[in-house]
Amino acid sequence: MDIMVVGVGGQGTLLTSRIIGKTALDAGYDVKLSEVHGMAQRGGSVVTFVRFGDKVYEPIAEEGSVDVLISFERLEALRYAHYVKKDGVIIINDCRIDPMTVVTGAKSYPENIIEDLIKSHKVYSIDGLSVAKELGNSKVLNSVVLGFSAKHIGFTLEDWLTMVEKTVPPKTIEINKKAFLAGYNKYEVFMIWNKEIECMSREDVTLLQSERLVKLVDYVYNNVEFYRKKMDAVGVKPSDIKDIKDIVKLPFTTKDDLRDNYPFGLFAVPHSDIVRIHASSGTTGKATVVGYTRDDLEIWAECVARCFSMAGVDKNDIVQIAYGYGLFTGGLGAHGGAEKIGAMVVPMSTGNSKKLTTMMVDFGATAIACTPSYLLHISEVLAEENLLDKIKLKSAICGAEPWTEKMRKEIESKLNIKAYDIYGLSEVMGPGVACDCEYHQGLHVCEDHFYPEIVDSATLQPVAEGETGELVFTTLTKQGLPLIRYRTKDLTSISYDKCECGRTSVRISRFKGRSDDMLIIRGVNVFPSQVEAALIDVEEVTPHYMMIVDRVNNLDTLEIQVEIDPKFYTDEIKGIEKLTKKIGHVVQQALGLSAKITLVQPNTLKRSEGKAVHVTDKRKLY
Amino acid sequence: MEDKKIMLGNEAIARGVYEAGVKVSSAYPGTPSTEISEVLAKYSEVYTEWAPNEKVAVEVAAGASISGVRSLACMKHVGLNVASDPLYTLSYIGVNGGFVLVVADDPGIASSQNEQDTRMIARSAHVPLLEPSDSQEAKDFVKFAYEISEKYDTPVILRTTTKLSHSQSVVSLCDRIEVEDKVYERSVPKHVMMPASAIARHKVVEAREIALQNDCSDFAINKVELNDTKIGFITSGIPYQYVKEVCPNASVLKLGMINPLPKKLIEDFVSKVETVYVFEELEPVIQEQIESWGLKVKGKELFTKQGEYSANLLKKVLFGQDDVVFDKADVPNRPPILCPGCPHRSVFSVLSKLKIHASGDIGCYTLGAVAPLSVIDTCICMGASISALHGIEKAKGKDYIKNWVAVIGDSTFLHTGVNSLINMVYNKSTATVIILDNRTTGMTGHQEHAATGKTLQGEDTYAIDLKQLCHAIGVKNVLEIDSFDVKTMETGVKTATQSDELYVIIAKSPCALLKGQKFPFKCKADPDKCKKCGACLKIGCPALTKQPDGTIKIDETMCNGCGLCKNYCKFDAIEKVGV
DSSP, rough: OOOEEEEEEEESHHHHHHHOOOOOOOOHHEEEOOOOOGGGGSSSSEEEEEEEEEEEEOOSSOOTEEEEESSSSSHHHHHHGGEEEEEEEEEEEEOOOOHHHHHSSOOOOSSSHHHHHHHEEEEEOHHHHHHHHHHGGGGHHHHHHHHHHHHOOSSHHHHHHHHHHHHHHHGHHHHHHHHHHHHHHHHHHHOOOTHHHHOOOOHHHHHHHHHHHHHHHHHHHHHHHHOOOOHHHHHGGGGGGSEEEEGGOOOOOOOOOOTTTTTTTTSSSSSGEEEEEEEEEEOOOOOOOEOOOOOHHHHHHHHHHHHHTTTOOOOOEEEEEEEEESHHHHHHHHHHHHHHHHHHEEOOOOSSSHHHHHHHHHOOOOOEHHHHHHHHHHHHHHHHHTOOOOOOOEEEOOOOSOOOOHHHHHHHHTTTTTEEEEETTTTTTTEEEEEEEEEEESSSEOOTTEEEEEEEETOOOOOHHHHHHHHEEEEOOSSSSSSSSSSEEEEEEEEEETTTSSSOOOOOSOOOOEEEOOOEETTEEHHHHHHHHHHHTOTTTEEEEEEEEETTTTTTEHHHHHHOOGGGGGHHHHHHHHHHHHHHHHHHHSSSOOEEEEOOOTTTTTOSSSSOOOOOEOOOOO | OOEEEEEEEEHHHHHHHHHHHOOEEOOOOOOOTTHHHHHHHTTSEEEEOSSSHHHHHHHHHHHHHTTTSEEEEEEEHHHHHHHHHHHHHHHHHSSOEEEEEEEOOTTTTTTSOOOOOHHHHHHHHHHEEEOSSSHHHOOOOOOOHHHHHHHOOOOEEEEEEEHHHHHEEEOOOOOOOOOOOOOOOHHHHHHOOOOHHHHHHHHHHHHHHHHHHHHHGOOTTTHHHHHHHHEEEEOOHHHHHHHHHHOOOEEEESSSSEESSOHHHHHHHHHSEEEEEEEEEEHHHHHHHHHHHHHOOOOTTTOOSSOOOOOHHHHHHHHHHOOOSOOOOOOOOOOOOOOOHHHHHHHHHHHHHHHHHOOOSGGGGGGGGGGGTTEEEEOOTHHHHHHHHHHHHHHOOOGGGGEEEEEEEEHHHHHHHIHHHHHHHHHTOOOEEEEEEEETTTTOOOOTTTTTTBBBTBBBBOOOOOHHHHHTOOOOOEEEETTTHHHHHHHHHHHHHSSSSOEEEEEOOOOOSSSSSSOOOOEOOOTTTTTOOGGGGGOOTTEEOOOTOOEEEOOOOOOOOOOOHHEEEEEOOOEEEOO
């Protein structure tokens, strides 16, 4: 491996490369380092090389051969970028030091260095000085930058810390270790998959969204009869939509619209262009069907890759996908993104916790994607099997059901990992619509593909930034099933502030509830009306029922209490068992979810005076 | 694992010197050789010192060798010029205890004034020269050099280059061999080089070289790797590594000894291999000798005589392409500059203001040549500032140098500058010499010298008083001025240059990078008071940058609070605050 450390004389490049070299030597490699001494050290551009491998000949790396370029200054990164090989990585300490030619005005300092380098290279940047200052010593900048670079170079954290300890002056060991760790952990935050998009200026995002919306409206008007009729009904023509602000002129779309057009009525392309179908459960046995073109799947993977990157997952990771595979979007959706990143993907699906924990240990899985409640369950299985200290897990990407900050803390402390919140819904795409970064200040939306609005669920008028309302999405680039102003019924607020992680993408806050009565149980969307509709077909029961949702041992449970019609009331056990089984089967069919059925005597369920209350949710998820 | 270490070439050389049982070492610092003495100083078994210059160092080591112990002198390539006087004659005298000179060449001129090739000096002085190619060899070759030195009764040069001296690779350590002192015997024919002795010794030198040339084909340090015989390389040192990198299957004759060349081995290699390239940096020292024997090889007609080589350079010549995938960006250069808080800058700001030419010397202050300070007019070699200014005066008259000074550092002054000043006194100069006394040898990384009061090991010793020294050699007017006191400095420089007498101004202030220096202040610019005149930028301090709106920002991590910029702000927009 060829590593190049560059900077301005006096920035500590030499010590940095020496620590890398010694760490490689201790790991059993042949190592060569090339350093700069003398006049060139005096504020000039300095270069050091570290090469290690089974046998190393020349002490310098050549142009076009460097795996990792670590630059302590922006201009120096640009100066030596041509040393990097095709898939090499550039790490930049984001600071500017003017060379004398710039100070005297003879030359100008190039603008947008990082932005330009990103176009051709894999770039990670860190404001090392701020991190060092937070630690109270600006001199440990090089340890911060080294820590930030470490994962691209390899070796274990322990190897690195040991070498930092051996190399830095004795009095500064603790602060340098802290600095290394600060940089090491920062890595996850700054691992931005698509910096060009995710850090785009608000102005450019708006332009991009406007451009895409205009195209989209034209596209749906000409390809989806439903939208054409809907737009004609309110008197909006595609030509009325000139930029993103005009989106408010467009009518909303709801889940009912999808049901009404079951199965393929809202598709905008012929079936021959659809390469995949997913579906979520729906009432009266009819699912909500979504279709994807090849491009849709590509964009989906891109969005999930961004989300997984926020969680610090990269190609070196081993990721267990423990969402259900099949019609549910969770499994295959997460799978595609993790594969795009280049991680080693283990398609676990759900249902076999023992196998999951065994493989987690045996494979050395470093990340897992699953529902947060399932992960808590897994943590208990691991604890029972005494495997907690044998896992290498560092992050979890959790979603498909609402969860709380408290649950995150619980997951993080039980497993000693970082947990991230990923959001999505099958109608819009599936998981990957938004995710939170390490700062956990809301979920970053992939807004170049999914334009979010927050509206008052009663008036359907937009609410101000920061105010809570119903989240509405318009899919700006989807081909198979484009959606205009789709009402998610999820309640949240929105923020356009730049996040500390460097991303500028809009963030939605943690969900505050729903504007309808939908429940998410074990990742499955459940409406009480589905239960009601199912029970109508069972002649032995009344329409009186109560759903009791709880979380036992971190797994969602659903109990449905049903009143027996007095006509069929019996205390014969065999009869009760038979009826319970029958209802259980019907409910399973309708919800795609098993439930514990409890038959109760007629007239025992509490009758509500106003709107019927059919749900007791003991989970307190919002 | 314990005995394996990753070491700089220079560290490995020092280790080799230690393991070889050497007892005395003398050197003058010079990039890229400096670290050898610094590392060696940590081994208490070896007496190690900084000498005022390389000539002195070689003579000290020669004395130690004559007395019967193994000794060392090290220097950079241009240092050998200073020491070549003793070297040429020591070649005649030979050795008693083994005597090795480590000479570090600087192809590519990372930190020097030229890129001369020491291998040519070894040839003309008839001294054997070895060249290692990595740190392990550096250590091993040093030990072998002492063996040859004693066996063939000759000083030996170990040549290194910047890339070798300043690259690290893995070294296995051994214990020190305690070498018994040789008996000293008085011998006029061997040790007293007057004509009769020298004529006789010249014959010995020639016989020695012939013997070495015959024997060295069997030395293990000259190594044949016979692989694909279609293509082969004769190479040595760091270029060997480039060959291995690019053509792992080619045949290679790796030379450890460059002077004399192993003729038999080379003839044999050339006869076995179809096309032979001589791959050597700088001069065609190996190639021309081989060609003079009537053998056909390729070399300098393909590869440049300039700068450092690289694997890509070899690839380009052999295959017409290299590995470059991205274009090199066209960006502003970043040449080295004087550090923030450097006392030289303060003196130069005064010279720049007074539009004074400076005859320059070797040291950090050479950096005063570039914009915006632009005060240094010449830089030739150590000590030349004073003598060259004297020459200008003698050529053009005393009025011509009323706007000239010589600037020289404290260490450089003691190296060879003092001789030039004696010449000025003796030959009635009216010039002004500024000794930039920063209490250290700055550019090479802060080495002690005869006026710092500390030895190489950090022990207290007598500190030569530069003012008294100047008085003692006859300089009547010696002004000592704080480098940062720009007002007094301006008056002093005006008085001295306008006077018809020789003046020495000792500008005193320690180097900002010296260990233990305290910086209790930082400078801050007030954007509201800043009139965007740019006067502060004329001092060329890297901590100061102009912001897009034209006001000045002072980088807090770089600023050492010297306050020089504050002196040049007429609007009080720069404040010196305590930290």
